[in-house]
Amino acid sequence: MDPLKIALVSSEVAPYAKTGGLADVSAALARYLHRKRHDVRLFMPLYRRVRGQVDLEPVAVLQDIPMKMGERTYWYSISTGRLSKGGPLVWFVRCPELFDREGIYTQDQDEHVRFALLSRAALESCQWTQWAPDIVHCNDWHTGLIPLYLRTLYAWDKLFARTRTVLTIHNIGYQGVVGADALKELSLEGERRFLYQEDLNEGRVNFLKTGILYANALTTVSRTYAREIQGDEHGMGLQALLRQRADSLFGIVNGVDYDEWNPRKDALIPEPFHARDLRGKDLNKKALCERFNLPFDARAPLLGVVSRLTVQKGLELLPDILPVLLHKVDLRLVVLGSGDERYENYFRWLSGAFPKKVAFQSGFDNALAHLIEAGSDMFLMPSRYEPCGLNQMYSQRYGSVPIVRRTGGLADTVSPWNAADGTGTGFLFDEFKPEALLGALERALETWRDEGAWARLVQNGMAQDFSWESRVDEYVALYRKLTPPR
Ligand code: ADP
Numbered sequence: 001m002d003p004l005k006i007a008l009v010s011s012e013v014a015p016y017a018k019t020g021g022l023a024d025v026s027a028a029l030a031r032y033l034h035r036k037r038h039d040v041r042l043f044m045p046l047y048r049r050v051r052g053q054v055d056l057e058p059v060a061v062l063q064d065i066p067m068k069m070g071e072r073t074y075w076y077s078i079s080t081g082r083l084s085k086g087g088p089l090v091w092f093v094r095c096p097e098l099f100d101r102e103g104i105y106t107q108d109q110d111e112h113v114r115f116a117l118l119s120r121a122a123l124e125s126c127q128w129t130q131w132a133p134d135i136v137h138c139n140d141w142h143t144g145l146i147p148l149y150l151r152t153l154y155a156w157d158k159l160f161a162r163t164r165t166v167l168t169i170h171n172i173g174y175q176g177v178v179g180a181d182a183l184k185e186l187s188l189e190g191e192r193r194f195l196y197q198e199d200l201n202e203g204r205v206n207f208l209k210t211g212i213l214y215a216n217a218l219t220t221v222s223r224t225y226a227r228e229i230q231g232d233e234h235g236m237g238l239q240a241l242l243r244q245r246a247d248s249l250f251g252i253v254n255g256v257d258y259d260e261w262n263p264r265k266d267a268l269i270p271e272p273f274h275a276r277d278l279r280g281k282d283l284n285k286k287a288l289c290e291r292f293n294l295p296f297d298a299r300a301p302l303l304g305v306v307s308r309l310t311v312q313k314g315l316e317l318l319p320d321i322l323p324v325l326l327h328k329v330d331l332r333l334v335v336l337g338s339g340d341e342r343y344e345n346y347f348r349w350l351s352g353a354f355p356k357k358v359a360f361q362s363g364f365d366n367a368l369a370h371l372i373e374a375g376s377d378m379f380l381m382p383s384r385y386e387p388c389g390l391n392q393m394y395s396q397r398y399g400s401v402p403i404v405r406r407t408g409g410l411a412d413t414v415s416p417w418n419a420a421d422g423t424g425t426g427f428l429f430d431e432f433k434p435e436a437l438l439g440a441l442e443r444a445l446e447t448w449r450d451e452g453a454w455a456r457l458v459q460n461g462m463a464q465d466f467s468w469e470s471r472v473d474e475y476v477a478l479y480r481k482l483t484p485p486r
Helices: 019-033 111-128 148-150 189-194 199-201 208-215 223-228 239-244 280-291 322-328 343-354 365-376 391-397 408-413 433-447 451-462 468-482
Strands: 005-009 037-045 065-069 073-084 090-094 135-139 162-167 177-179 205-207 219-220 250-251 301-311 330-338 358-362 378-381 400-406 427-429
Touching: 005 019, 005 111, 005 343, 019 037, 019 135, 019 162, 019 468, 037 111, 065 111, 073 111, 090 111, 111 135, 111 148, 135 148, 135 408, 135 468, 148 189, 148 358, 162 468, 177 280, 199 205, 205 208, 208 239, 219 223, 219 468, 223 250, 223 408, 239 391, 239 451, 280 301, 301 365, 301 391, 330 343, 330 365, 343 358, 365 391, 378 391, 391 400, 391 408, 400 408, 400 433, 427 433, 433 451
Parallel strands: 005 037, 005 135, 037 090, 135 162, 162 219, 219 250, 301 330, 301 378, 330 358, 378 400, 400 427
Antiparallel strands: 065 073, 073 090, 177 205
C-alpha cells in the first residue's frame, strides 16, 4: 500500500520539550510511522529550551513568513532537525516573539495566540512546500483549531481537498478556554457560525471542544478512557458532545519505548536481568534498599511508587490504611514523586514514622524511577483517573506486579491475577475507597507468600508486549479508513 503523508502537530515532543505523556507519544508515533516508511512531518514550536539540543537546518522557502492574526502580523520561519539518528524530521516553528520564553506553557495573555500560530504555521508550511498531507494529526487543545481552520481559512486550497484530521485527547482536563474577544486574533472572527454557539453566547471559545466538533476522527489513549470520558464522572463537561461523536471516537493504548525501558539492557540500573534469570532483580532490590538505608530482606516485599503527586493519582487512599499495614506486615515502601505539598508532607511524615520501612524522595529523577521499577516487587497506582498510564506497563516488564485501580488505561493493561488457572498480571480494585485498595493489597500480599504463584505472576507480566510496533498499526489502520480512495 502507498505510504501516507502525515503531519503530526504537537506542543510537546520528547526529548526537546516534555511535561508529560504527550511528549513521549508524539515522538514515538513519529518515529515508528517513519520506520514504517510513511512520510511524516512533526511540527512543534522552537521553544527556548530546544536551542542547543538539536542541529537545525533552515528550510529555504520557509523563512520570514508573515502571518496576520487580528491586528498583528507575526513572522515565523521553519528549521528542521532529526528526531534521532535515522529518524523523522521535526519541523520547528521559529517565532521568537511567541516561543522564545522560559516555559513550554505560560500564563501569558497570548497563550492562545502561540498555539494558534503553531497550528496555522503547520498548515501553511504544507502549502508553501506543496506537500498535501493525507492526515493532519492534532494533539490536545493546543492544536484543536486545526480541523476548523481547514474548513474555513484554508478551505479554498485544493491541496487539502483529500486531507483528513485526527484529534487525540491525552488529557481532557485542559481544554484551552479563552474569551470570545480572542476570535479576531485567532482569525476566526468571520467564522462565528462554526463555533459552539452556547459557548459563544457565554463569551467563550473552547479549543478542544472545537476540535472535537470538527476533527474527522477522535482518539484517546486507552479504550476504557474513551468510554469513561463520555460519562459525567470523567467527561469534564464534554461528555454530551463526545457521546454524539461516539462512532468516531477510538481508544488506542499508548506504547512503551522498550529502547529505554528494558531490564535486559537498562544502563540506569545496577544489575540487568530478564525473565529467565531474575537474580539481578534481587540485587537491584538490595541496591534500592541501600540507597535509602532500609534494611534489605528478600522475604519482605518492596512496594514502589513513581508518580506526580496530584489529586489524579489517588494517593489520598493511603493514609487510612498504610500505618496499620506497616505495623502489621514486614514490607518496604519507596516513593518517588513531586507535586502538591500535602502529599509530599504526608510521605515525609510516613518515612519519619517508619524509618526502617518507608523511604520518600521528592523531585523528578529518571534514573531512580528505573531503579524503583527494577528493585520493587509490587508497584502501586491507585489513580482516581488515568487516561493511559505508563508506569504500570514498565513495571510489568521489570517484574514488579502492579496494584492498580480499574480505571482508564490501567484497566486495559493490567489483568487480574487468577490463582485458579495462573493467569493475570496484577491486582485491581474498583471503588475509590481505602478498603477497596486494602483488599487488593491483601490479595497481593497473600499471593506473595506463595512462591510458585508469585513466580508465575511475575512471568505473566514480563511476557506482555506493550511495544509501539503494534500501536502504530492501529493508528495507520485508522488513517487509512479516513483517507478517501484515490
Ligand atoms: P502522567 O503522564 O499522568 O504523569 P504516566 O504514568 O502516563 O503518568 O507517565 C508518567 C511518566 O513520568 C513515567 O515515565 C514516569 O516514570 C515519569 N515520572 C513521573 N514522576 C516522576 C518522577 N518524580 N521522577 C522520575 N520520573 C517520573
